[in-house]
Amino acid sequence: MSAAESGRRWQPDILGEGFEQLTLDLPDGAVATLVRYTPPAPEAPSGALRGHTPDVLYVHGWSDYFFQTELARYWAGQGARFFAVDLHNYGRSLRPGQEPGYVRDLSEYDEDLAAALDAMGQNAPDAGPLILLGHSTGGLTLAVWAHRHPGRAAALILNSPWLEFQATEWARRVISPLVSLQAQHHPRRPLPPIDPGIYTRTVSAAFGGEWHYNVQWRPVRGFPVTLAFLHAVFSAQAMVAAGLQLQLPVLVLLSDNSYLHPRWSEDAERSDVVLDVNTVAQRALSLGSSVTVGRIPHAMHDVFLSAPEVRRRAYEAMTRWGRGYLQPGPQRGPAPAP
Template sequence: MSDTREHVLTGSRGAVRVRVWPRPRPRFLALLVHGYGEHAGRYEEVAGVLGGLGAAVYAPDHRGHGGSAGERAVIEDFEDVVADVHAVADLARAAHPGLPLVLLGHSMGGLIAARYAQRYGAELTALVLSGPVIGAWELPGRLLALDEIPDTPISPAALSRDPAVGAAYRADPLVWHGPMKRPTLEAFARTLRTVAEGGDVGRLPVLWLHGDDDRLVPLDGSRVGVERLTGGPDGGGELTERIYPGARHEVFLETDRAQVFADVTAFLRRVLPR
């Protein structure tokens, strides 16, 4: 999908760049929520899959990320980011009123998407979480206990078994390659607690995707948050789970991503109105 457009919105704390993959007469809207240190442009292939199903796709760069305003890799309050994502949803709905809305969040974007669903779940038709930072994620507490945050950026090898993915990530000038920053870690810790205490999303259909060799957001810790968000194994929630053997953190860029896209496609065909 090479036909993209850009909008710039006034966000909670500055300008927010929004990438749009348009589609004539779409049958639904898809909102992509990217992860920490990256940007919406890395989701071209995901947008293509969603567009093939009939979606007009919208994806903001969060504050401090990509082409949006703010100090690089600093998010002081994720509630502001949720509000920014909601403004993007309003933009999409204004262009295409009355269409179903699907929210897809990866990693940190999974945390944002989970909180969005707690606040605005009635506006959603489905929620897709990829390697979501919810539940028992120990990294913020471990780093915040140190006097100085170590300068250890994300290892590209942790993203995918495909070496081309790591090489592209390393060379991408819009990706943050420095250390995590204390305000962002503090915001992570607060929002993990907020989502844990924020209740479940009722009967909203949820698709959870995760690699079982994800070393950035370990599977077992994420499971705690996913089950809580969907009401637990016996809570009556609409959870579909797909765990990929050997896959690392970015399942949409993994060597078996054809299966991942097939699973997303099957889920959306099942839950979207005909």
């Protein structure tokens, strides 16, 4: 349902000047929320996106929502229209009585993405090229979505995507049948918590990090992980392992190091404390025929929440990749990056 059909209107967003949000009604009664960024004082784009107006759609990860204002400003500075969606049961879309993050299959987010793309104008004949940008579980969601919707997106950028289980593919194959069986009978049963809060300590300004955000939408130890959610992730990871054969350029940004330990160390501030980045780097090659893996030294799990110098290198890596893979063409397709 389009924004006009639902009667919804763009409203000021919590992120402040230049940011607006639009509530998207979904068929099952839930909602998603689309956020857009319009620079208060637009300037001529600094890079090669001049002459093209691509749409960038960002999808957050597990126990998360969109608050990365710097990322939005980066893309606006390159001449793109930037959007982000808070999926149903997350962030701005979470309503009283709903179970945070609950999902049985990642394909359930197809309705969220369809509503977002419609509101962005992506269904219009003159729509600009679509660049998908996903973090962690959002990256996994977008990868399998692009597989099911070939030709819709012009490029896919994945920020530390959860493409494979931390304990290797073999462990996922062993555990997955049991998880699937249990999820059929007890989908909402929570698994024992394993997050000691180390990632939050590296990111949140409340614990010495750099970033301020809503802890109700991004809890210190994350939302409870249900059997249904883990089954949904394992099913999508199995699809990736089998090979998605994506025919669009893919960029995967990862840290050069993981720190998967239950105790705090300063190494956590310069490592991915959620994923085994070497396992993800290898699995990324199963995405398609044109995959670039960029390892960013000292990056955290969300590369764009890392230390300022690390973020600068990540943006430079994204820009260099775009110069080679996002070139303008005579038909609808990806626009050039700066």
